[in-house]
Amino acid sequence: MTARLLPGAPAAEALLADASARAARLPAPPHLVMVRLGDDPASVSYVRGKDRKAREVGLTSTVYALPETTPQAELLDLIARLNADDSVNGILVQLPLPAHVSEQAVLHAIDPRKDVDGFHPLNVGELWAGRPALRPCTPAGILYLLDHYGIPVAGQRAVVVGRSHIVGRPLAGLLLNRDATVTVTHSRTIDLGAVTREADLLCVAVGQPHLITPEMVRPGATVIDVGINRVPGENGGKAHLTGDVDPEVARVAGAITPVPGGVGPMTIAQLLANTVAAAEMQAR
Numbered sequence: 001m002t003a004r005l006l007p008g009a010p011a012a013e014a015l016l017a018d019a020s021a022r023a024a025r026l027p028a029p030p031h032l033v034m035v036r037l038g039d040d041p042a043s044v045s046y047v048r049g050k051d052r053k054a055r056e057v058g059l060t061s062t063v064y065a066l067p068e069t070t071p072q073a074e075l076l077d078l079i080a081r082l083n084a085d086d087s088v089n090g091i092l093v094q095l096p097l098p099a100h101v102s103e104q105a106v107l108h109a110i111d112p113r114k115d116v117d118g119f120h121p122l123n124v125g126e127l128w129a130g131r132p133a134l135r136p137c138t139p140a141g142i143l144y145l146l147d148h149y150g151i152p153v154a155g156q157r158a159v160v161v162g163r164s165h166i167v168g169r170p171l172a173g174l175l176l177n178r179d180a181t182v183t184v185t186h187s188r189t190i191d192l193g194a195v196t197r198e199a200d201l202l203c204v205a206v207g208q209p210h211l212i213t214p215e216m217v218r219p220g221a222t223v224i225d226v227g228i229n230r231v232p233g234e235n236g237g238k239a240h241l242t243g244d245v246d247p248e249v250a251r252v253a254g255a256i257t258p259v260p261g262g263v264g265p266m267t268i269a270q271l272l273a274n275t276v277a278a279a280e281m282q283a284r
């Protein structure tokens with residue numbers, strides 16, 4: 001058996017087409033502001049990708065590229081100004097932040113109505129209460145992708161590997177809200193393979209290349225690979241991206257997302273959809 005491939009691009013295009021049609025009905029184009037500190041190459045590249053896509057679909061996008069050494073107070077001051085600015089609909093502060101800045105302080109400071117990452121504790125609470133609110137982009141994008149490809153969620157045994165605040169935890173909450181039976185695993189899980197083998201729907205967000213091998217996967221399961229790992233090329237060749245799932249898993253899985261070109265494009269599309277949703281809310 002060879003797994004059905006679930007590319008992100010077609011699903012992301014459908015999500016973006018809807019977001020862009022809704023954006024066009026607003027009095028002004030939704031405005032997304034992204035803030036990053038320092039020049040971590042991955043962060044620079046992600047923010048550039050989001051900025052480009054935002055413009056492509058008719059949003060306004062502004063990027064604040066601040067020095068790595070920006071004091072926390074200065075960042076909080078900028079956030080306060082963006083919160084108060086009615087021309088700004090969505091605010092994203094790129095993570096990770098340098099060590100001298102408290103992630104917690106920053107995420108608390110963003111107006112929950114402009115929190116297009118869905119990381120503010122109010123939005124986190126609404127997610128776990130099953131009430132509508134802005135949802136974290138990667139988990140919400142994964143649910144959109146599953147729906148796009150007609151993969152059932154309700155009643156399915158879902159296993160999430162990883163419990164980060166940006167992927168694992170909120171993904172578990174969204175799957176639970178959709179009536180999956182959810183197990184969350186992490187670095188202290190004993191016999192990970194025994195747990196992942198139970199999954200009809202296996203979602204992996206760890207950051208370790210090829211952690212999930214074929215014998216850890218139930219034949220026919222759907223596998224969502226969130227991991228993005230940059231690995232050096234062999235014999236000094238070009239570096240490339242690879243997921244948390246061993247490509248050999250495609251021999252046993254029923255369906256699998258590629259890396260790159262799977263969950264990544266969904267994350268970006270969902271961010272822009274969230275920005276449109278935030279602008280709609282603020283227009284009411």
Ligand SMILES: NC(=O)C1=CN([C@@H]2O[C@H](COP(=O)(O)OP(=O)(O)OC[C@H]3O[C@@H](n4cnc5c(N)ncnc54)[C@H](OP(=O)(O)O)[C@@H]3O)[C@@H](O)[C@H]2O)C=CC1
Pocket residue numbers: 138161162163164165166167168185186187188189192205206207208211226227228229263264265267
């Ligand atoms: N495609 C996309 O859009 C996105 C991709 N990513 C990628 O997804 C990956 C995960 O990101 P993120 O969630 O931020 O990562 P974090 O580093 O924040 O969290 C990793 C999680 O994996 C768990 N873990 C680590 N080692 C193991 C192991 N051997 N077995 C089981 N669990 C383990 C950790 O457990 P513990 O809690 O016990 O430490 C932790 O919960 C990264 O590769 C990242 O680049 C992230 C965001 C978006």
Ligand SMILES: Nc1nc(=O)c2c([nH]1)NC[C@@H]1CN(c3ccc(C(=O)N[C@@H](CCC(=O)O)C(=O)O)cc3)C=[N+]21
Pocket residue numbers: 045046049092093094095096117137138228241259260261262263264265267268
């Ligand atoms: N406040 C905040 N919000 C985030 O949503 C956030 C963040 N900080 N910090 C880092 C992670 C990571 N993340 C990705 C987004 C897009 C791709 C993406 O587009 N990936 C492409 C490949 C990109 C490449 O070539 O490097 C793909 O998978 O096809 C990947 C990862 C968002 N994150």
